[in-house]
Amino acid sequence: MSGHLTVENIFTAYDRADVLSGISIDVQPGKITCILGSNGAGKSTLIRSILRLTPPRAGSIAFEGKTLDQMATHEIVGLRIACIPEGRRIFAKMTVEENLRVGAYLVNAEKTVKARLGKVYEVFPRLKERAKQLAGTMSGGEQAMVSIGRGMMTDPKLLIIDEPSLGLSPLFVQENFNIVRRLNETGVTVLLVEQNVNQTLAIAHYGYVLSQGRIIVQGDSEMLAKNEEVQSAYFGGAH
Numbered sequence: 678m679s680g681h682l683t684v685e686n687i688f689t690a691y692d693r694a695d696v697l698s699g700i701s702i703d704v705q706p707g708k709i710t711c712i713l714g715s716n717g718a719g720k721s722t723l724i725r726s727i728l729r730l731t732p733p734r735a736g737s738i739a740f741e742g743k744t745l746d747q748m749a750t751h752e753i754v755g756l757r758i759a760c761i762p763e764g765r766r767i768f769a770k771m772t773v774e775e776n777l778r779v780g781a782y783l784v785n786a787e788k789t790v791k792a793r794l795g796k797v798y799e800v801f802p803r804l805k806e807r808a809k810q811l812a813g814t815m816s817g818g819e820q821a822m823v824s825i826g827r828g829m830m831t832d833p834k835l836l837i838i839d840e841p842s843l844g845l846s847p848l849f850v851q852e853n854f855n856i857v858r859r860l861n862e863t864g865v866t867v868l869l870v871e872q873n874v875n876q877t878l879a880i881a882h883y884g885y886v887l888s889q890g891r892i893i894v895q896g897d898s899e900m901l902a903k904n905e906e907v908q909s910a911y912f913g914g915a916h
Contacts, residue, residue, distance in 0.1 A: 679741060680834040680866025681706045682727070682758075687736030689726045696722045697733070697890045704835065709857065709867040711877045711898075713907070714887035720870045721763075723887070724839055727868075728753055728760060740835065755783065759833035763840035767823050769813025773804050776812050776823050780830025790830075797826040800859065818849030825856060835866045842873045854880055878902045 682704035689697040697719050704710045714720050725731040727738055728750050738745045745753055759780075768776050777797055781790045798805035801822045807815065812823050821841065828836055838857060842850040850873065858880045861867050871877040878884065878898040886894040886907055894907055901907050 679706055680704070681741050682835055682866075682868065683739045684723075684727065685737045685739075687726055687733040687738065689722050689731055689733045691722075691731070695734075695890060697726065700726075700736070700887075700890070700892060702885055702892070702895075704866060704868050705883065706866050707861075707864060708882040709861050709869055709880055711869045711871060711881040711884040712887055713871060713874055713877060713884055713901075715872060717889075718887040719890040720887055721839065722890075724760065724837055724870060727837065728758070754831070757831060757834040758837065759828040759831040759835070760837040761824050761828040761839065761841070763843050767812045767820050767827075769811065771812060772809050773812050773815070773823055774808040777804070777826050777830050780827035783831070793830050793832060797829050800829070800856065801826055816849075817845055818852065821845060821849060821853055822856070825853070825860075829860070833865055835868065836860065837868045837870070839870045840872065841869070842871065842876065850876060874907070875902075 684700060684702045687697055687700050688695050700723060702710070712720055712723060722731060726733050729745065729748060730750055740756055740758060768779065774794070777794060778790060781793055784790050803819060804822055804826055812820060815823070841853045841857065845853065854876050857867060857869060869877060869881060878901055881898045883897050884895065884901050885892050886901070894901065894904060
């Protein structure tokens with residue numbers, strides 16, 4: 678199994694004020710690791726740090742034993758780390774298939790692109806049916822499928838998913854989490870960043886709870902689900 682990510686004692690600051698203070702996480706290959714926390718806890722900053730959109734001022738990050746500390750964002754993506762941003766962020770005036778093809782922009786061989794499209798359509802038959810439809814005319818849940826499908830088009834070893842439940846109806850939230858589980862079962866390592874505690878812990882193997890830029894609890898999902906501190910700390914985190 679590939680996709681091992683290690684974050685060691687990172688500090689990340691905006692305007693000299695630390696948002697992350699001494700964060701360490703270990704994303705095990707082939708597993709779903711979750712980062713839980715309320716708004717303002719530092720979850721998005723952690724993702725930006727991993728992708729070096731906001732490079733940490735201290736600490737180190739490595740993927741499959743290779744340090745990312747001096748790499749550019751596009752080089753990190755080239756290691757087959759894909760990020761599905763919160764809020765879906767699809768190209769509304771492009772078709773479903775055009776949106777998906779954007780995910781394979783680094784691939785030159787059309788045969789490879791078509792093979793990856795085939796895999797996406799296996800997971801999301803609805804997207805195959807609507808391949809020529811403008812993505813902006815689809816429902817929120819369907820747009821979420823397009824966003825996840827686009828991430829799959831990179832053939833990722835590690836998939837970072839930011840707030841997949843945001844703005845979706847409960848039915849589509851459940852469907853999205855089922856899809857994340859299925860992707861993981863195909864061998865993709867997942868780092869899932871979420872506020873939805875119960876749904877996340879139902880599919881995650883291991884998790885970290887982030888509050889005010891620090892890890893306050895960590896453990897396997899069963900332990901976290903029973904931990905009273907998780908509930909109180911989670912809802913009492915920084916906003």
